[in-house]
Amino acid sequence: MTxxxxxxxxxxxPARQVTDVAVERFEHIFxxxxxxxxxxxxxxxxxxxxxxxxxASRGDHLEWMHRHWAYxxxxxxxxxxxIESEQPG
Amino acid sequence: MTIAPELSDQxxxxxxxxxxxxHVLTSKTxxxxxxxxxxxxxxxxxAERVPDLVVMPASTEEVAEVMRIANAHRIPVVPRDGGTGLxxxxxxxxxxxxxxxxxxxxxxxxxxxxxxCTVGAGINMLKLNEVLAPYGLLYPDDPASYPCSxxxxxxxxxxxxxxxxxxxxxxxxxxxxxxxxxxGRVIRVGDGGGPKVSKSSTGYQLKHLFMGxxxxxxxxxxxxxKLIPKPEAELxxxxxxxxxxxxxxxxxxxxxxxxxxxxxxxxxxxxxxxYLRRDDxxxxxxxxxxxxxVCAVAYGNADEVRAGGKRFMRIARDAGARYLGDEISQGDWxxxxxxxxxxxxxxxxxxxxxxxxxxxxxxxxxxxDLPQVRLEWHRIADDLRRRFDMFDDWGIFAxxxxxxxxxxxxEIDIGxxxxxxxxxxxxxxxxxxxxxxxxxxxxGGSISACHGACRDGEVDLVPVELGGAFDVMLxxxxxxxxxxxxxxxxxxxxxxxxxxxx
Ligand SMILES: Cc1cc2nc3c(=O)[nH]c(=O)nc-3n(C[C@H](O)[C@H](O)[C@H](O)COP(=O)(O)OP(=O)(O)OC[C@H]3O[C@@H](n4cnc5c(N)ncnc54)[C@H](O)[C@@H]3O)c2cc1C
Numbered sequence: 001m002t003x004x005x006x007x008x009x010x011x012x013x014p015a016r017q018v019t020d021v022a023v024e025r026f027e028h029i030f031x032x033x034x035x036x037x038x039x040x041x042x043x044x045x046x047x048x049x050x051x052x053x054x055x056a057s058r059g060d061h062l063e064w065m066h067r068h069w070a071y072x073x074x075x076x077x078x079x080x081x082x083i084e085s086e087q088p089g
Numbered sequence: 090m091t092i093a094p095e096l097s098d099q100x101x102x103x104x105x106x107x108x109x110x111x112h113v114l115t116s117k118t119x120x121x122x123x124x125x126x127x128x129x130x131x132x133x134x135x136a137e138r139v140p141d142l143v144v145m146p147a148s149t150e151e152v153a154e155v156m157r158i159a160n161a162h163r164i165p166v167v168p169r170d171g172g173t174g175l176x177x178x179x180x181x182x183x184x185x186x187x188x189x190x191x192x193x194x195x196x197x198x199x200x201x202x203x204x205x206c207t208v209g210a211g212i213n214m215l216k217l218n219e220v221l222a223p224y225g226l227l228y229p230d231d232p233a234s235y236p237c238s239x240x241x242x243x244x245x246x247x248x249x250x251x252x253x254x255x256x257x258x259x260x261x262x263x264x265x266x267x268x269x270x271x272x273g274r275v276i277r278v279g280d281g282g283g284p285k286v287s288k289s290s291t292g293y294q295l296k297h298l299f300m301g302x303x304x305x306x307x308x309x310x311x312x313x314x315k316l317i318p319k320p321e322a323e324l325x326x327x328x329x330x331x332x333x334x335x336x337x338x339x340x341x342x343x344x345x346x347x348x349x350x351x352x353x354x355x356x357x358x359x360x361x362x363x364y365l366r367r368d369d370x371x372x373x374x375x376x377x378x379x380x381x382x383v384c385a386v387a388y389g390n391a392d393e394v395r396a397g398g399k400r401f402m403r404i405a406r407d408a409g410a411r412y413l414g415d416e417i418s419q420g421d422w423x424x425x426x427x428x429x430x431x432x433x434x435x436x437x438x439x440x441x442x443x444x445x446x447x448x449x450x451x452x453x454x455x456x457x458d459l460p461q462v463r464l465e466w467h468r469i470a471d472d473l474r475r476r477f478d479m480f481d482d483w484g485i486f487a488x489x490x491x492x493x494x495x496x497x498x499x500e501i502d503i504g505x506x507x508x509x510x511x512x513x514x515x516x517x518x519x520x521x522x523x524x525x526x527x528x529x530x531x532x533g534g535s536i537s538a539c540h541g542a543c544r545d546g547e548v549d550l551v552p553v554e555l556g557g558a559f560d561v562m563l564x565x566x567x568x569x570x571x572x573x574x575x576x577x578x579x580x581x582x583x584x585x586x587x588x589x590x591x
Contacts, residue, residue: 019366021440022373030373032442039441041434062423068218069227069323069426070388076326077415079398083406 009047029055096141096186100162104144104186107154112192114143123187128175128544129446131510138180140167140187147192149267149275149310156308157273159186159574166271167576168304170211170242173234175449176541178245178303182578188308190241196220197311204316205264205285210241210309227319229256232539233428244309247301249451249539251425254344254492255352255388256317260300266312268299271570275310284313298565303541304576306569322391324398325422327384328410329375333359333460336381339408340487341456343385344494346404348397350389354489356497357382358463361484364502367436371417383410386422435481435504438474445481445504450522450547452529453538454499459487465528466501473521477514479506490538498538501525522546530554543579551580 015023015031022030029051037043046054066073104113114120124139141164146152159166165185172179181187193209196217200206201224208217215236217228231251232238238248244266248259256262264287265279278299281289299306330336340356357365359380365372372379385401387394405412412418428447435445454462463485470482481504487497505518526536526547535554536542542551552559563585566573573586 019373021367028370030370032368036436036440037442039439040437040443061427062420065423065426066323066419068215069231070320072322072391073419074322074324074391074394074398075415076324076398076402076412076418079324079326079395080402080406080412083399083402 006047009049010045012046012048012051026052026055096164100158100164101142103158104142104155107158108144108146108151112145112147114145119143120187123169123172123189124180126172126174126177126179127446128177129448129505129507129510130177131512131515132508133511134515138182139184140181141184143187143189145189145192149269152188152190152269152308152310153273153275155186155188156269156271156574160272160572163572163574165577166308166574168241168245168308170239170245171213171234171237172242173238174242174246174303174540175451176246176303176537176544176547178541178543178576178579179242182576185574185577190308190310191239193241193310194239199224199226200285201226203285205313206316207284207311207313208240209311210244210266211239213237213239214243221316222319225319226316228262228314229317230259230262230314231426233425235426240312240314241309244300244312245302245304246539246541247297249490249498251488252352252386252388254354254489255350257315258490260297262315263296263300264313264315265296266299266309268307268309270307271572271575279313287315301541303543303579305566305579305582306575320388320390320394322387322389322394323422324387324394324401325384325418326398326401326405327382327413327418327421328405329379329413330381330383330408330410331378333381333463335409336383337456337460339405339410340383340489341494342404342408343383343401344456344489344492346397346400348387348400350387350394350397351492352386352388354383354385354494356459356487358485358487360467360482361486361502364483368434371413371421379411382413384418384422433504435483435506437478443479443506444508446507447483448503448505449500449540450503450525451498451500451537451539452526453490453496453535454487454529454532455496455534456494458532458534459497459499462499462528462532462534466525469521469524469528470501470503473503473517477517479509479514480504480518496534496538499529499534519546523549526550526554548581 013025015025018024021033034043120139165183167181167187169179169187169189191211194211195209198207243259250258265284268276268278278295280286281291340354343354387397434442473480483502485501487499490496523546536547566582567585
């Protein structure tokens with residue numbers, strides 16, 4: 001078993017604290033603050049591409065679910081905009 | 090081979106003759122894999138619930154033959170399908186034979202004229218819908234276990250569907266099914282005699298009786314299902330509220346709006362929002378003034394969904410809601426069909442992450458009682474967490490069960506650090522389940538809206554909830570299953586046989 005090929009993949013971007021319990025390293029991908037994973041469960045090191053792959057495949061899964069249940073998804077924002085524009089004044 | 094002595098070589102060879110030797114499974118793996126369901130249970134007691142062997146029949150006739158053998162030898166039989174049931178229904182309490190129906194997973198017929206299909210009880214809804222897709226048809230039974238629960242288990246539990254407010258729940262969508270009684274006799278139950286009838290007044294209505302019994306009355310082998318045209322459009326707006334009361338008012342206004350495409354609405358309480366703010370990518374960045382959430386869902390023809398959707402948006406805006414945007418709304422709804430993706434970890438009181446299993450109490454509660462039930466349930470959960478640092482309150486969802494907003498599937502989700510459960514904490518948990526059920530019954534609700542109520546704790550309240558109807562349940566059980574071979578130990582039904590002795 002060899003290690004991951006690209007060493008730089010092991011260096012995640014710096015964490016930005018988003019709440020008192022979560023950090024963000026990649027846009028819209030949140031992680032439990034590492035200080036909360038010291039006693040019972042250790043945080044795993046993922047290569048960057050794997051983190052991104054997991055997030056992207058979650059997106060694919062949700063897209064698949066939409067297609068599975070209906071031919072089209074209607075934007076509620078569009079409906080709200082229509083209501084606002086119909087409003088007098 | 091490690092099977093119980095009562096399953097003699099003779100029994101095993103009779104079963105092998107019935108289903109084929111390769112479909113009688115006796116290995117440790119085959120048996121332990123069917124010893125539990127996702128509902129948490131102390132790991133040190135796992136061995137108590139292992140079956141003696143597993144059979145995997147391929148037809149109604151084979152199931153009937155297995156039943157005849159089991160009945161003749163008085164061996165317990167537990168039907169098992171996806172094994173996702175949350176009330177231990179598919180878990181053998183008295184060892185015996187697991188009848189795993191997963192090999193019966195074929196689509197036997199698709200009737201596009203009457204919009205029905207006939208399938209084996211071991212088929213999964215997702216797989217079925219892939220077969221139906223080229224016909225533009227859909228089977229809309231949509232539990233949050235959609236990718237992994239199966240049609241026979243939906244019959245065994247009389248399941249609840251996320252979009253049941255529009256299309257009905259399992260009991261409405263299953264038109265009829267072949268059913269093997271504990272004696273091996275095969276009957277067809279439905280609305281009346283015809284397999285594709287949705288409303289009949291002939292005779293007793295046995296379909297309800299033979300659904301939701303948790304395998305205590307027999308085994309469904311083949312079912313005829315009602316189909317709908319695959320919806321043109323889906324809409325699922327989510328809104329944020331600064332307090333629970335406004336959200337509670339708004340969810341009922343949405344349900345009361347009389348929108349024909351309304352498929353369901355969900356109310357999230359403050360504890361749920363706190364949990365999501367901790368562990369769900371959509372809610373982590375939400376501002377602190379978000380204290381409760383509501384969503385409404387519509388399916389149907391695009392023009393109708395749009396028209397109804399505009400009405401929802403007006404109602405929510407007038408109720409003071411803030412729309413959370415398309416990305417969260419669409420993503421969160423799509424994730425609801427498959428809750429196995431829920432992050433299975435919780436927090437100790439100190440905030441440290443621990444692996445946790447998910448437990449869900451799933452009562453049916455009237456809208457008027459939701460606020461009070463929620464407070465009483467959280468008090469029970471808080472007390473438990475204070476005493477044992479292995480329980481975590483993950484909050485409450487309330488989903489409409491019907492288009493009129495009469496009652497809500499109300500689930501309190503509790504994280505349990507299952508590996509740490511010892512006898513003391515398990516006893517406390519069972520008592521908490523009993524207390525949760527007591528609150529539901531006292532408020533005029535029902536202990537379970539979807540899973541059934543045969544786990545330790547809640548089951549004690551079933552006679553209280555059902556009153557005289559529970560005695561009739563005992564009479565029915567004794568009449569249908571004279572030797573108590575079907576899933577013995579469940580639903581306090583052993584009492585049916587004690588009465589007889591007296
Ligand atoms: C993540 C998750 C989300 C869930 N969400 C929902 C939800 O939204 N709505 C809902 O209703 N439930 C939900 N559940 C619970 C569960 O999925 C349902 O109870 C489902 O109907 C069980 O189906 P199954 O095929 O897994 O059955 P199993 O667990 O195998 O069996 C369930 C019961 O039915 C009996 N049974 C199985 N097959 C037969 C048969 N052929 N004939 C007679 N009896 C049989 C079993 O003995 C058992 O008592 C959820 C579970 C999970 C894990």
